[in-house]
Amino acid sequence: xxxxxxTAWEVMVAHAEKTFPNECCGAMIGKIDGDQKHxxxxxxxxxxxxxxxxxxxxxxxxxxxxxxxxxxxxxxxxIGIYHSHPDCDAYFSKTDLENSCPWYSFVVLSIKGGKFxxxxxxxxxxxQTVAEKEELSWPKS
Amino acid sequence: xxxxxxxxxxxxxxxxxxxxxxDGASVGEVLTALTTKFPDLRKQLFTDEGKLRxxxxxxxxxxxxxYLKKDATPVAATDTLSIVPSIAGGAGVLSIAGGIQ
Numbered sequence: 001x002x003x004x005x006x007t008a009w010e011v012m013v014a015h016a017e018k019t020f021p022n023e024c025c026g027a028m029i030g031k032i033d034g035d036q037k038h039x040x041x042x043x044x045x046x047x048x049x050x051x052x053x054x055x056x057x058x059x060x061x062x063x064x065x066x067x068x069x070x071x072x073x074x075x076x077x078x079i080g081i082y083h084s085h086p087d088c089d090a091y092f093s094k095t096d097l098e099n100s101c102p103w104y105s106f107v108v109l110s111i112k113g114g115k116f117x118x119x120x121x122x123x124x125x126x127x128q129t130v131a132e133k134e135e136l137s138w139p140k141s
Numbered sequence: 142x143x144x145x146x147x148x149x150x151x152x153x154x155x156x157x158x159x160x161x162x163x164d165g166a167s168v169g170e171v172l173t174a175l176t177t178k179f180p181d182l183r184k185q186l187f188t189d190e191g192k193l194r195x196x197x198x199x200x201x202x203x204x205x206x207x208y209l210k211k212d213a214t215p216v217a218a219t220d221t222l223s224i225v226p227s228i229a230g231g232a233g234v235l236s237i238a239g240g241i242q
Contacts, residue, residue, distance in 0.1 A: 072159070083231070106230075
């Protein structure tokens with residue numbers, strides 16, 4: 001299970017709404033306690049995909065490296081990645097699956113008409129052939 | 142000995158260590174030492190053919206080894222290796238393998 005606190009959630013939603021109608025992406029930082037993942041901060045990153053960004057995103061590994069270093073320095077962990085689906089539901093697409101990695105949680109935010117609609121979290125398997133849905137909680141307004 | 146930083150999800154394979162110090166003259170030697178010490182880590186990082194999995198990037202300090210000498214990149218005792226995944230995606234195409242809710 002993964003829970004996202006108010007501070008991190010506001011950053012993620014604001015980022016996803018601001019970049020609409022393009023996809024956004026970023027990292028989720030926090031602590032892992034057994035099977036519980038607690039996201040306490042979010043790090044917005046630039047979508048570096050070089051084509052049309054309405055249905056694609058790409059993270060720069062250097063940005064992820066920096067986020068991981070900063071998390072370590074703060075005694076925290078890189079827990080997962082978030083990205084948005086503009087005017088689409090928060091499913092885990094074939095594109096998402098094939099370009100993911102099996103180590104992290106992947107939170108997808110559905111943004112419809114420029115406003116947050118719903119979200120889901122996914123855990124890709126080791127072969128990146130299937131992504132299981134992971135229980136996700138966030139502060140409901 | 143060079144230091145290798147272990148990503149959080151992989152620490153289950155390194156007896157919970159967040160970094161490991163190992164001997165090796167090149168990136169390839171250090172990675173081999175790492176997966177020899179922690180065999181369960183091997184399939185996380187390498188294919189059955191022994192190549193780094195497609196999403197695995199290795200950085201020597203701030204440099205991606207693909208732009209240096211790859212596995213043959215020399216490693217000094219003061220160097221730090223980081224394992225960083227390539228991640229991309231997008232709403233593009235609906236999955237038929239699972240995950241659609």
